[in-house]
């Protein structure tokens with residue numbers, strides 16, 4: 052906020068000036084009515100002019116109070132949003148993986164919204180209302196302190212009732228919000244999981260849950276409105292009591308000659324002003340608590356240390372592209388996932404990682420990409436014979452092209468999605484990459500061609516089409532090492548053929564590590580590493596491993612008896 056403090060100061064000073072002017076008008080009213088009472092005509096006229104002049108100053112004060120504060124807070128929130136998004140982009144993968152994406156999104160949207168509302172709506176009020184209250188109160192005491200005491204007789208009761216009712220309303224409002232959140236979650240699940248909802252015939256069940264929540268919300272809302280309907284007039288009467296009491300006691304004081312009618316009018320004006328903050332300050336306190344909660348959540352995220360982008364660069368030498376040397380790795384303080392893992396991938400060769408689910412294959416990729424730091428005493432990973440510990444993560448990642456099972460596409464056009472492979476790629480390069488990835492012909496058949504939108508996460512394209520676009524992206528990146536996480540496992544046989552063809556071209560003469568489940572992928576590898584309990588149980592090509600008659604051969608023969616392997620589908624699940 053420091054950068055935009057100027058406008059905030061203008062807003063706050065204007066807020067205080069606006070409060071002072073409103074109090075000051077009270078003194079004019081008193082002066083004016085008293086003089087009018089005493090028949091001082093000319094002076095009355097001059098005071099009328101002064102009142103108008105003061106009002107004319109009050110209008111710009113209120114304008115700058117609203118505009119100055121809004122300008123400062125809008126600029127500040129823009130900066131925080133920028134800073135937050137920038138920071139989220141720099142957070143390490145190991146932190147992001149532990150967060151719920153909904154929670155991160157809520158911090159960057161809802162929480163910032165709460166902070167913005169506080170800054171633009173409530174911050175200046177914190178200077179305006181207390182100033183108004185204290186100023187009016189002192190002035191009222193100065194005019195007639197007994198009248199102040201008498202008129203405020205019922206005020207504590209009004210405040211207690213309003214506090215009690217406010218609590219009840221807050222509870223009901225929270226319940227309504229909770230049910231609304233649950234209804235939204237059902238609607239989101241129904242839309243997001245529509246194919247599952249339809250195939251498992253879940254729509255009736257989901258609709259019933261939705262309807263019962265809807266009914267509950269309706270009842271709670273009606274209860275809320277019912278309470279409001281009788282509480283509002285009651286509170287209004289209670290809050291009016293000081294004015295009524297002031298009129299009663301003030302008239303009595305006038306009748307005994309201890310008070311003037313002009314003074315009473317000014318007193319009533321100031322009393323009304325004095326009561327106004329009492330109505331607003333509880334809401335201000337609630338909003339401030341809400342804001343501090345939101346601020347804490349945003350600050351928590353901003354305080355997360357960003358990834359250290361410093362470190363040595365990685366030169367592309369003739370040394371083996373990937374070496375794991377005695378690597379042991381555990382997530383958090385859990386049992387190690389990788390145990391003394393050692394292997395070497397020679398340049399231009401394809402190595403397949405196979406093994407049981409949860410055996411640590413994806414962990415090998417995460418370590419290679421530097422998503423999780425490998426402690427110095429837990430072995431070494433070398434890329435082109437340079438240790439990745441202490442390397443610049445961006446330099447490290449520029450050595451790899453990654454193609455995953457889920458073929459992640461970003462919202463935007465097909466051209467955009469391919470071009471993410473390399474900064475400043477030209478359209479010709481994008482088309483060339485698409486041709487190599489066997490994608491050009493299907494892209495040209497789409498309405499819009501390369502400018503066709505892919506939809507949320509590529510939802511407007513088939514699985515095979517999405518995968519060929521991610522392969523085109525990898526072609527464009529042209530990194531020396533390819534990391535494939537069984538890119539065809541989610542595809543049918545027809546789509547698989549296109550993707551396999553594209554991958555064949557991509558893998559040609561390129562160092563590749565592939566996490567493999569399909570026999571067709573495994574057979575083609577130069578070397579197969581069979582992972583067991585975080586280490587390598589067997590290594591060799593398909594023929595060698597069968598001849599070894601060990602774990603791989605057993606698994607192969609076991610699966611071979613099933614229909615799945617007969618159709619050359621899956622060997623290691």
Ligand SMILES: Nc1ncnc2c1ncn2[C@@H]1O[C@H](COP(=O)(O)OP(=O)(O)OP(=O)(O)O)[C@@H](O)[C@H]1O
Pocket residue numbers: 148382383388407408409410411412413414415
């Ligand atoms: N971010 C994480 N935090 C904590 N534990 C994790 C994390 N990621 C994976 N694990 C654990 O590490 C182990 C190895 O997981 P990994 O994903 O590497 O296995 P995998 O061999 O790739 O499995 P699959 O073939 O099923 O994909 C599993 O027990 C998993 O629960």
